[in-house]
Amino acid sequence: MTDQAADSAASLQVFRYVAGDDTVRAVIGEIEADLPLEDLVAHARQALESERFMCYAVSQAGDFVADELCFVPQGERCEILTIRTNGWQRHHGDHRRSLVEILNNLAAAVACGKLRILDERELLQEARAGTQLVRFAIDDSASLATARDAVDLVLQESDIDDLTRQRTILCISEAVTNMLLHGGGQGSMTLRRLDDRLRVVVADEGPGMDFLNWIEPPTKKGQASMGYGFKIILDYLDAVGLRTGQTGTTLLLDRKTD
Amino acid sequence: MLRTTIAPGPAPTVFLAGEMDLDCADTLREAVAEAARDAHTVVLDFADVEFIDSSGTGIFVRLSLDMKSRGTPLAARNLSPAVKGVFDMLRVRELVGDDVFPDQSL
Numbered sequence: 001m002t003d004q005a006a007d008s009a010a011s012l013q014v015f016r017y018v019a020g021d022d023t024v025r026a027v028i029g030e031i032e033a034d035l036p037l038e039d040l041v042a043h044a045r046q047a048l049e050s051e052r053f054m055c056y057a058v059s060q061a062g063d064f065v066a067d068e069l070c071f072v073p074q075g076e077r078c079e080i081l082t083i084r085t086n087g088w089q090r091h092h093g094d095h096r097r098s099l100v101e102i103l104n105n106l107a108a109a110v111a112c113g114k115l116r117i118l119d120e121r122e123l124l125q126e127a128r129a130g131t132q133l134v135r136f137a138i139d140d141s142a143s144l145a146t147a148r149d150a151v152d153l154v155l156q157e158s159d160i161d162d163l164t165r166q167r168t169i170l171c172i173s174e175a176v177t178n179m180l181l182h183g184g185g186q187g188s189m190t191l192r193r194l195d196d197r198l199r200v201v202v203a204d205e206g207p208g209m210d211f212l213n214w215i216e217p218p219t220k221k222g223q224a225s226m227g228y229g230f231k232i233i234l235d236y237l238d239a240v241g242l243r244t245g246q247t248g249t250t251l252l253l254d255r256k257t258d
Numbered sequence: 259m260l261r262t263t264i265a266p267g268p269a270p271t272v273f274l275a276g277e278m279d280l281d282c283a284d285t286l287r288e289a290v291a292e293a294a295r296d297a298h299t300v301v302l303d304f305a306d307v308e309f310i311d312s313s314g315t316g317i318f319v320r321l322s323l324d325m326k327s328r329g330t331p332l333a334a335r336n337l338s339p340a341v342k343g344v345f346d347m348l349r350v351r352e353l354v355g356d357d358v359f360p361d362q363s364l
Contacts, residue, residue, distance in 0.1 A: 141279070141280045141281040142281065144279045144280060144281060145259065145277060145279075145281075148277075148309065166309075166340060166343075169309070170309075170311055170344070173279055173309070173311040173313075174311055174312060177279065177280050177311065177312075177313050180280060181280070228312045228348055229311075229312050229313075232312060232347070
């Protein structure tokens with residue numbers, strides 16, 4: 001393992017198996033040469049047949065790092081989630097437990113239909129659904145209040161109760177904060193009206209979700225992070241779509257309004 | 259935006275109003291530092307805090323732990339519903355200690 005690989009961040013990878021296929025494809029990340037494709041297919045088929053969420057620890061030859069793989073059956077397809085550590089623990093202590101917990105939370109959210117992992121095509125389609133209400137740039141912490149106010153204004157006109165509205169605004173604040181702290185510090189927010197919901201699209205062109213940041217915030221401002229932002233988003237919103245990678249992260253944050 | 263007003267005295271109170279997010283760190287720290295001069299404790303009054311997120315909470319938690327270690331502990335009182343809901347969810351009491359919430363029953 002090279003030093004470069006050892007310093008690389010802990011990142012999410014998601015593969016997808018579709019019933020009847022004989023391989024998997026990458027939805028987030030890429031298919032690497034050492035990926036045991038046959039094993040992934042076999043486990044994915046097993047998860048689909050049993051309709052059960054399954055997790056395995058996978059030893060990597062030549063390294064002490066063991067990644068965990070979560071297989072989440074979803075009808076005709078199986079989402080396979082993992083967090084690649086690439087030896088990162090060598091330099092940052094044993095945070096494996098924290099990583100596994102994060103991974104399991106994400107996989108559980110996929111399993112219960114709350115979180116959808118999007119490929120590029122799905123993202124383009126979903127991020128253009130409905131009618132655009134407003135779009136603005138996010139570029140500093142003053143944008144937080146602007147973002148919250150914009151969502152509040154739209155939700156005030158719907159029939160949702162005050163607690164749900166307040167929790168939605170909290171989630172928007174968490175998503176924009178994540179962008180400011182971890183997503184390159186700038187991006188955009190777009191509000192879209194769909195038939196039965198408000199969709200808030202929060203997009204940045206940062207380095208993608210790095211789970212090292214979730215455990216050890218790197219900046220002084222990041223020290224304010226409690227690592228709960230994404231959990232709050234998953235707990236409180238009706239549906240979340242996620243695409244993340246080296247060219248940025250996009251979140252689709254849905255609140256049903258009917 | 260967070261706004262602060264200080265009521266001086268042996269146990270000075272910093273009245274907080276507005277929003278507590280990533281942006282509130284400097285305002286909160288400066289107000290507490292000013293109130294803490296010659297004081298044994300500083301009371302933070304949250305009655306008029308309309309919004310707080312996990313970053314605002316994290317700033318309060320860190321400041322609370324810092325002040326405790328310096329011997330001028332914070333006491334939080336009059337938590338607005340918005341603050342109480344987020345503090346409960348993030349288990350702030352476990353992080354900073356029950357003594358920071360003297361007017362709340364366990």
